Amino acid sequence: MTWTPESWRGFPYAQDVAYDDQAELERVFGRLRSLPPLVTSWEIERLRGQLGDAQEGKRFLLQGGDCAETFADCNNGIIANKLKILLQMSLVLVQGGKLPVIRVGRFAGQYAKPRSRPTEVRDGVELPSYFGDLINRPEFTAAARRADPTLLLDGYAHAAYTLNFIRSLTAGGFADLHHPEYWDLSFVERAGLPEHLRAQYMQTSRQLSEALRFMEALGESSVDQLTRVDFYTSHEGLNLNYESAQTRTVPRRSGHYDLTTHLPWIGERTRALGGAHVEFFRGVKNAVGVKVGPKADPAEIVELVRRLDPDHERGKIVLITRMGAGEVEKALPLLVEALVRSERHVLWTCDPMHGNALTLPNGVKTRDFDAILRELEASFELHARLGTRLGGVHFELTGDDVTECIGGGIEATDLDRRYETMCDPRLNYRQALEMAFRLADKMKAAGSLSTP
Numbered sequence: 428m429t430w431t432p433e434s435w436r437g438f439p440y441a442q443d444v445a446y447d448d449q450a451e452l453e454r455v456f457g458r459l460r461s462l463p464p465l466v467t468s469w470e471i472e473r474l475r476g477q478l479g480d481a482q483e484g485k486r487f488l489l490q491g492g493d494c495a496e497t498f499a500d501c502n503n504g505i506i507a508n509k510l511k512i513l514l515q516m517s518l519v520l521v522q523g524g525k526l527p528v529i530r531v532g533r534f535a536g537q538y539a540k541p542r543s544r545p546t547e548v549r550d551g552v553e554l555p556s557y558f559g560d561l562i563n564r565p566e567f568t569a570a571a572r573r574a575d576p577t578l579l580l581d582g583y584a585h586a587a588y589t590l591n592f593i594r595s596l597t598a599g600g601f602a603d604l605h606h607p608e609y610w611d612l613s614f615v616e617r618a619g620l621p622e623h624l625r626a627q628y629m630q631t632s633r634q635l636s637e638a639l640r641f642m643e644a645l646g647e648s649s650v651d652q653l654t655r656v657d658f659y660t661s662h663e664g665l666n667l668n669y670e671s672a673q674t675r676t677v678p679r680r681s682g683h684y685d686l687t688t689h690l691p692w693i694g695e696r697t698r699a700l701g702g703a704h705v706e707f708f709r710g711v712k713n714a715v716g717v718k719v720g721p722k723a724d725p726a727e728i729v730e731l732v733r734r735l736d737p738d739h740e741r742g743k744i745v746l747i748t749r750m751g752a753g754e755v756e757k758a759l760p761l762l763v764e765a766l767v768r769s770e771r772h773v774l775w776t777c778d779p780m781h782g783n784a785l786t787l788p789n790g791v792k793t794r795d796f797d798a799i800l801r802e803l804e805a806s807f808e809l810h811a812r813l814g815t816r817l818g819g820v821h822f823e824l825t826g827d828d829v830t831e832c833i834g835g836g837i838e839a840t841d842l843d844r845r846y847e848t849m850c851d852p853r854l855n856y857r858q859a860l861e862m863a864f865r866l867a868d869k870m871k872a873a874g875s876l877s878t879p
């Protein structure tokens with residue numbers, strides 16, 4: 428069947444939101460179509476090349492950010508802190524895995540959320556659920572919860588503000604690896620960071636800058652490449668009006684690019700084979716992520732990969748498994764074996780967050796650091812055992828000192844201190860850094876086993 432950026436409109440649309448003003452939606456769609464792209468095909472191709480490397484064991488993907496970005500949190504401190512934690516984690520992983528790390532933020536567009544129920548009831552009043560700032564607003568009033576098409580334009584604008592700041596910071600040397608003193612000292616010296624993490628991190632960054640100086644002294648020409656810090660963007664491609672309005676052909680290349688982001692992904696709730704999301708994403712040239720939970724039928728995932736990547740393209744599919752610590756041992760091998768049998772090559776990454784939701788007796792939604800780590804370590808080991816490779820990780824995290832997940836320094840009684848997420852609980856700065864160190868230890872141990 429012929430694909431067009433709008434052929435998805437003929438397919439069942441999971442997580443659809445009912446816009447009550449179609450004329451306004453069409454006007455917004457036309458406007459979004461005429462606005463310049465947020466990212467370029469060059470960047471999308473470069474990322475795809477790097478994901479291809481990761482698939483071959485030559486790079487490692489670090490993807491992370493908020494569960495739901497909000498317009499209110501679009502400010503310099505919050506964005507800069509997210510870049511810093513991603514950068515710091517990536518340095519720890521570079522050191523552990525001895526591989527370049529691809530940094531991809533869940534940012535500049537992570538504004539649309541799938542919900543388990545279309546409506547929410549409070550004190551007998553039923554209103555549409557909050558579907559993210561791209562769709563409606565979180566306040567519990569009929570006006571706020573109405574699906575407002577103009578929020579698609581506001582989402583585009585906030586993604587552009589965010590990207591503009593990220594691009595300026597990185598171009599301006601914010602993360603120049605020659606000058607770790609610019610970006611690490613004040614940050615890791617903040618209160619609350621335990622001494623062992625601080626010391627470990629300082630040692631890592633010192634070793635890295637010494638290694639850089641050494642290579643430069645040798646006249647190594649690739650140092651520039653090595654030290655250039657890129658951040659790519661990603662979000663769940665949930666609202667297909669938003670995605671398709673920015674999906675275009677570009678001069679001197681074939682095919683269509685989704686120019687809202689470098690790496691869109693299809694969520695666990697919208698990856699039905701016959702659905703609108705799969706129809707849309709089978710037609711774009713971007714690499715595409717797919718979330719896969721423990722209930723997925725492996726044969727269906729094989730078919731899904733075939734549908735999204737009929738030509739076996741390098742760096743095209745990122746399978747993001749989110750099985751949960753209790754299910755991963757059973758579910759991941761079945762999936763991996765099915766993909767291997769069908770001779771399908773993907774980049775395997777692990778999202779250890781979404782299978783480990785926990786509701787405390789008082790109703791607070793949280794996640795346990797230890798369960799997250801257990802799934803991560805189990806995924807790493809299972810891939811090694813099965814002859815595949817864990818090539819990346821996907822976290823919900825923030826660079827701020829929030830208290831949303833338990834473990835790694837946070838007790839259940841601490842949660843109400845700074846519980847700020849609009850959706851799922853995120854790792855805070857310390858928890859995220861510690862997670863990176865634990866993973867790096869794992870990589871180091873595996874590396875020394877495989878080196879004769």
Ligand code: PEP
Binds near residue numbers: 494693696
């Ligand atoms: C998410 O990444 O925030 C999300 C909703 O994940 P999943 O589709 O895996 O449930």
Ligand code: CO
Binds near residue numbers: 494495781823850851
């Ligand atoms: Co989430």
